[in-house]
Amino acid sequence: METREHVSGIAARAAIWSARHRWLAILGWLAFVVLVTVLSGHFGTTVAKDGDFGNGDSGRADRIVEQAGFPPRQAGEMVIVQSKTSTIDSPDVRAAIADVTAAVQGTGVTGQVGEPLRSADGHSALLTFTVQGDAETAKDRVGPVLDAVAGVQGRHPQLYIAEGGDASSDKLIGDDLDAGLNRLSMLSIPVTLGILLIAFGAVVAALLPVALAVTAVVAAIGLLAFASRLAPAVDTTMHVMLLVGLAVGVDYCLFYIRRERDERHNGADPRRALAIAAQTSGRSVWISGLTVIVAMAGMFLTRDTTFVSFAIGTILVVATAVLGSLTVLPALLSALGDRVNLGKIPGLYRTRAESRAWSAFLRLVLRRPLISALVAVAALGVIASPALHLRTKAEGIEDLSPSAPITKAFLAIQRAFPGGADPARVVVRAPHVTGADWDAALVTFKRDALATGQLHEPITVEVNPAGTVAVISVGLSGTGGDQASERALATLRGTVLPATLERLPGAQVGVTGSTAGSKDFNDKLARSMPLVFSFVLGLAFLLLLVSFRSIVVAITGVVLNLLSVAAAYGMLVFVFQDGHFEKALDFRAADGITNWMPLFLFVILFGLSMDYHVFVVSRIREGHDRGLPTRRAVTEGITRTAGVITSAAAVMVAVFALFATLPLASTKQLGVGLAAAVLLDATIVRAVLLPAVMALLGERNWWLPRWLGWLPRVSHDLPATTGAQRPLVTAGH
Template sequence: MKGNLAARLGGWSARHRKTAILGWVLFVVAAVLIGGMLGQERLTDGEEATGDSGRAVRILEEAGIKSPATEMVLIHSTAPDGFRAAVPDVTRAIRGTGRAATVREPLVSRDHRDALVQFDMAGDPKTAADRVAPVQAAVARAAAGHREVRVEEFGDASGERWFNKTLGRDFSRAELTAVPLALGILLVAFGALLAAVVPVGIALTAFLAANGLLAVISHAMHMDGSASSVMLLMGLAVGVDYCLFYLRREREERAAGRDRETALRIAAATSGRSVLVSGLTVMVAMAGMFLSGMAIFEGFAVATILVVLIAVIGSVTVLPALLSLLGDKVEFGRIPLLRRRRSTGRFWNAVLRPVLARPGVSAALAGAFLLALAAPALGMHTEKLRMDQQLPKNASLITTYHHINAAFPGGPDPALVVVKAPDVRAPRVQQAIQTLRDAARRDGEFGQPVRVEVHAAANVATISVPLTGTGSDATSRHALTTLRQHLVPSAFHGVAEARVGGTLASSTDWNARLRGSIVPVFVFVLGVTFLLMLISFRSVPIAATAIALNLLSVGAAYGVMVAMFQHGWGAGLVGTHGVGAIEAWLPLFVFVVLFGLSMDYHVFVVSRIREAYDRGTPTTAAVAQGIRATAGAVTSAAVIMVAVFAVFGTLSMQDFKQMGVGLSIAVLLDATIVRAVLLPAVMTLLGERNWYLPRALSWLPGLSHGEPPAATPTVPQPVYVPTKG
């Protein structure tokens, strides 16, 4: 027990339970208060962007140029020029609000059935969404007097306002759903209210503390806005799981007749050690995101490592302190209909019996099933999803987006050429700008209008060039390639620095950067996970099996994501449709998260198998004992993770749907097909070879997986007292 850190931490916490509990409460309160006072600093567009488009954004940021929040009002008529009476009224209404800085001359579509009124919101573009409602109301009033036309508004401010309302509602629902779900599942698992509340309470306080500390860190390292959401997802999933494993083992030992102190000591030495190993593995896997060199992934790495670290600390300190304080009162609020059974259940026995009887057939069938699920991943296409891909296709905002793009191709998402020169007003530079403008107007790959804005004080100019196509299809990509490789170099070579940005350019640069960084991340995560498993279990086959099984889980998750969200197979089940692509940052993020999380189950299950083996049980019997002993805890933990992740699959945003569904499907497959079928089948086939360790690695430290030795009471020794005489 001397080398078991978890046992020492659990023992100290049980002996100093008031100090441990009070210390945890003070830590959480301090972290929340400090984080709330400082606030979280967000990534700027320049910090998040990469490649040529990233340089374009940084040029604008360095010059202090803020692109105004641009709004577009589309006036459509079924008859040619039927919109003409409505245009002056709509324009007058916009100007009358006093919220528009400039209202440009209306554009007319080629078929003369649509007019587009464009204007910039006055004031700070970052707060334009808070000031656009009166403009939308004025436009609606003007449109009410012209029932023969359809009037729709779309733009930066109105779009952000819609996003804020929708996402705020979504995340409120997610937060209000995830916690009760986890609590309800734990209530079923333990059959007692207090036993269910304790893990959720520790997981939530771990998230609150981590979120507070993240705010502090963000002042040195800016964070993406979704980092806190990812932290909530990971904190609930991991924090509840760790406490569940620990508490289940303590309750199991009490049910077996152990006294309170012994049960807690065994739980600390076994499940507590598994929590430490699993938490370390998850954190190391998350650290692989630092190798991407991309700010968004570095922020995700910090957020997830922080919440997992705090959840681990809470699980091995404050949890044993609470269990020591509560004792058997942790069973308070027992529900008779949910009383726990000692048996692992007919279901898992029914699954395990044929697996152990025919391990070869079971492994082949399970492996083939996962490979079949993974097959669609071979055709994975990633990109930074556009607004019309992110939101439901029946959303009013998206309907307007498509109407504008149909009438004025490329208008909603133009490419933006940013020009920087020592003197942007110099004749050579102005001539180059005009050359590009004329070339884009003549080329059929570009829509209209091509707009130029010169910021003389900063010596920067911007040229907005609409791309034909949908904004991300082959037509749009070809137009972007033409602009980047031909028109811009031809016009500005030797004259000025010119960079091409915009939504499609940003997506293209992201994909290029990810292709270069995903291999180092994969190699790092695989290599370090193998080493951690090798050290933990002193077995090359166990470490190799962990890597192979986790890769199958990740591959199956990728395949399901591609089938559902790229091709649209079964997308209606989660209220969405196929959008032709996977969000660019998801494959790397999902790989790292799943590889870390799947180790929860792997470490927990294999530790129990090794524990039985170390007691002298033959490997095949040890596998059966380990799977049966952990089936209930793994099932409960998996259901909680699946439920929490699935909540994110109900959000409106496509990237959150993809993340939630991908993670929940992967965890479900990992806890059932992988841990209940493949793992016992493979370990049964390997037999005693599971524990093979080459002589060259015999120097690895031996780590105990079993119960700690019973405490030996100190017996007072007789003291010899000499007598007189």
């Protein structure tokens, strides 16, 4: 007699429907992916423009410039000619300067080369010019200029001659970054597949999670084109979507497939094994996905273009991965049946997820739960302790590989001409920025600026055709992203401008540039971070409370995830701010962590950590609801999920670690921070701290006050069977 499992919940019902209509679900998923990809190619993605990024005073200054009717901005370039022994007045240096001028202008793609600027010590000359045409595409035309300057260097080997600027940095950084991203894309999927082959020991089972994750990412990127009509997308959003989509897509499939295989090993027929996986792992996927989406939604509260784009992209890719896991994955498992284990690899194929090593380790933890918990907290505290002196900074030249030619050129210019490589831009809007009053104010500004010792030449002035807006470029001490540059900016804004240009009748004065933009971004972020943290923590707590009907489980989940985030912050500071592993990772320690990194890591890690927490605690609660004592339920739940968690963490760590090979410090920080946090979360937090704490709390884990008894009940029981019904699965087994 055929039986039918009684299941409850959105996830289980969706899975059962898909299993019954498997070919419709499979073809529907493929049609969905193809359709959104084709339509997105037709409509295109709206990309954020420079004017979309401004904050505070620098944002207002950028908008003034944008509306002032200046001619299209051209990319500025600089060439430094430097001698260790001679001054720029010596014949060999003068000959090299003339050679640079002729070579650059001979390319036919630049404007006039300005008169050489002399450094304070007289050993360096700086030549400035622009690349003709639109600044946005100048990187495509600057190649002949770079070749010409390299030729001059070859003819004057006794001197140091190098080029840096907007176009050359865009080209060289872009080329390196594109090469790195292509390498990452080529490696991430084979690395993931290799880990899954070890985890499943079967080719077909390993291919399914990769196929679902890749199609989910493709579909989500297609959906981003439509979402960008509401909020423009930034360039890096698609890379973040690949990172998150591959991680969660593989995780969700891994949880689902492993549970189905476990039930088959325990003697369940194919139909019941799939129903149990749908009722248990499917529900965990649904709750985990919702929690990750809530965490990502916290970025909307920053109202920053970059974070809003990240939020939209990550929400789309997680929602798409959840949709695929709950629809097409059950359909594929139903169609394949036991053929999901085709391609068994000798020595690796196992039908059961339990690990003797994990079981032995867990017995050790639960034998002394208090000591285990204290040791785990102490270890996490040590790892997190460097975060106490975490500082943030804007991305600057120091974030490039120290071995890159562009980095060496910029640093040489910065040392010889402080602030020249990354000047502040003072924007003045007034009825007139011409005439005697303006000239007098400008002279006073230059005098007072240079007198501070923090503001430097070259000081240049550009006026719009209407004569109502002027942009004054002035060098700042420091590298542009360090504390010296921030002090110089504060002096400019707080002392020099109020005493000079701000006294002009009817004048609006603002300061922009990378240092000013970073300062204003940090100030805005500092105001929004408490709101983001409160939003994410509060909603995550509520989701766990509703899912497990326990205040203790909800509090434990939030606290454990915060420990993982704190450990990631500590690792970032230890490596990138304190300067460990510089040679291995090819970076130079800076004065702080990239300013958007702490908030982004918080929401990403909090969301991803919930994957593990929900999956493990669901299995523990399942045992408890069957009548097992809490300690026994903890033992069973963790030993049966440890292998899956290990495999999922290995995939995440491997994919995230690949980002540490990219040329920018921010991508290295992203890779190291995420990889370290996931590794710590899957080992110290989930394998030691979680079981130890739950064992210590015992039945108190499931405490819920009477006044919260109205909360909906989410069943953690296995589906029951009833009488004759239409078969759930009829083929493939």
